[in-house]
Amino acid sequence: MEVLGYILQQLVNGLQLGAIYALIALGYTMVYGVLRLINFAHGDIFMFGSFVAYYLIAKWQMPLYLVFVITMAATALLGLVVEKVAYKPLRGAPRISLLITAVGVSLFLEYFLSLDSMFTPNYIAFPRPFDVVAYDLSLVAVTNIQLIIFSVTAASLFLLYLLVYRSKHGRAMRAVSHNQETASLMGINVDATISFTFAVGAALAGLGGILYGFAYPQINVFMGIMPGIKSFIAAVLGGIGLVHGAVLGGLVIGVSEVFVSAFLSSSLRDGVIFVILLLVLLFRPNGFFGKRREKV
């Protein structure tokens, strides 16, 4: 009975982490869908979200709902700026150039923010504007933070679903991911759609940053690297370009990571994720929800 309780507890913990990964993975998958670009800087946008939230809470004592709104707006803005300044000029360039540029943007964000005049390279304690409360449910204990994370994530997913499948903007996004040229011939403003996609993806990553701060209250300018890569792996696992794939992938990766940490060894945590990646790329490169594509 105790073992079951322990497993369930780790499952809950894993879902907490997985929900955050899912939010980040969504940004990757949506941008990849419209641009076929792996936005290496996405993990750093997540990091930026954490830092903005930290500032708003710690320095300006803002009420929580404002923190959410402003942080998501700020990260959306950053996403837009990155797209306009670094990626748009390279639209027709060889794909490798875009990849290298993305890597460059990522490094720039990390090291610029690590300067002493900015956020410094140190770890900073993220202030929780409320106390942690654990609810004992006989087999497992769930904290209020976890409830917040689950509910906020679920709400965002629902809103995202409405956006992507029930709105004009969402239709445009789906059309552009299918075929840019055809979409533009049908009157869709491709540039605006791409920018919009970046903004939405970035806002979700920013949201993930806030929730991450609540859950694991130590932030650092390099904190985006590993979650960024893991979230990308999650997106690939679920099927790159597919929204439901990103969610499933995020949850799977989160749960796997916590389970490996709990049952094997925490230092092997990251290693296992990469093994998962290599296995996915080997056997189901199109991901869980993806279809088998014909070559040529």
Place this chain on the structure above:
Amino acid sequence: MKALVVTGLSKSFGGVQAVDDLSFSVGEHEAVGLIGPNGAGKTTVFNLLTGFYRPDSGAIEFFGKSITHMPPFHAVSLGIARTFQNIRLFASLSVLKNVLVPILGRIGYGPHAAIFQSKNYLDAEEAAIVKAMKLLDFFHLSHKADLLAVSLPYGEQRRLELVRALAADPKLLLIDEPGAGMNPREVRGLLDEIREVKKSFRLTILVIEHQMGLIMNLADRLVVLDFGEKIAEGTPEEIRKDRKVIEAYLGEEFTC
């Protein structure tokens, strides 16, 4: 023995049946034209013949040998070479180097011979260059040997595609729309060149072509496709009068 025998070949993509139960043959030293309106599946047939696509069903035989599931890079060693409809020259290579590729593809020397520049390697490389230059000479392109292949004018690039395919010493040559984008004078010159090539190199040729003026005067026989199915087969004279063919082409440019 027939050079090429295609039996019941089918291929679909998603819901679209690109090639539907196609059967035809090409005799040795024949020139067969594969024609049909746009989207009829002609290039798909080429891709199936050269191993780029795997057929859903059907069989392909090349001089009696089954090549239905051949990996694409085997084509050259078996004696099949092709050109591409939308010109796929190697952009960073010179004219000469583009032609060298299929020649060197058939020459056997291993990495150790290359690293230590053995006599075998040096002789093979020299022979390859000699052969490539001879071919370029035949097509009056040898003076441009060191230019970047993609810097050539369009018509010459098309001819270079042909030279490159011939460098593979093929028995069967698949030519995909050789006349595309050329003016009538260039097309006439091309026609003569292909005829000359067929004779000198003793080739079997399968040509996809849109321009009736070119194909009618080149092919011994025509196979007509529409929506992936064979709708007619025969000599140019017979095809010209075939009602099904005329109907299929209604709405398309039909110049005789």
Place this chain on the structure above:
Amino acid sequence: MTFLKGAKRFLIVSAVVYILLKCLFLSGLATEYVQQVVLYALVMILGSLGLNVIYGYTGQFSLGHAAFYGIGAYSSACLTHAFGVDSVYAFLPILFFGGLFSGLIGYLIGVPILKLRDDFLAIATLGFGMLVRVLLDNSDKVADVVGGSRGFIGIPRITNLELVFVVLVFLVVVTRNLIFSKYGLFWQCIKDDELASTAFGIDTARMKSMAFSYGCFLAGIAGGLYAHLYTFLHPSNFDLLKSIDFLVIVIVGGMGSITGTIFAGLLWVGFIEGLRIALPSGMLELRWVFIPIFLIILMMLRPYGLLAQKESKFLGIDKT
């Protein structure tokens, strides 16, 4: 000797450079630190040459090159430790073995991942690089001397000017000979148009694997030289930033240019070390702020690098 055919000019130039450097070192004008930096630059050139074969010529975007550099470094250091080697002659087979081991790992990893398209290959190599990093961090659980995240200390200082020069010149000639043969030609074909390559008889899977394994081999040799130059290894030396170092050298120098790699290697290391000396310590972090900006601008202006595809007649590397 036919191995050196066509390389006479390059050998002469190399000999001259060697003599100049040797005089510089012996004269006492160059401090110990500067000597180490010069040797490090040569080691980086070798490592980058490997990435140039993989990416510059064959077009396979690898973000995990540092992992193979690290595998060579650690494996050769383990062997010198195990056999108590301290002479250059005894070291040579170990160095070679370190390279071979890296090349072998490269070959094995390549089997599944080289089929992937460029952006997925980038992620796969990135992931592999990080996997290796995790393994190195935990390596002390396998063998305590390797030090894990404490670092591997006490590696004998065997690398000197002569060793680096001989190895580098030899491998440049080997690489050059490969590049100018059908292998180099096929590699470039694959970079240009993989599909058309298969249509003309190129076994692309085999050629890609060969380029990748050989590139990893070169990285492994470079790693072995590095380990026995700085005598200390830490897993953080072999992370994504190091892979990007190699990538920058290949891109700045120009894809598909051996000469470019040589010049860019010297330039890049010189630039980084120069900044370290020139900038007051407070400004040091700015290096990694400007480097990515430089990279982004380079991508906008010259996506294929500065000397792409050109070889130097002066250095004697071009085809005779």
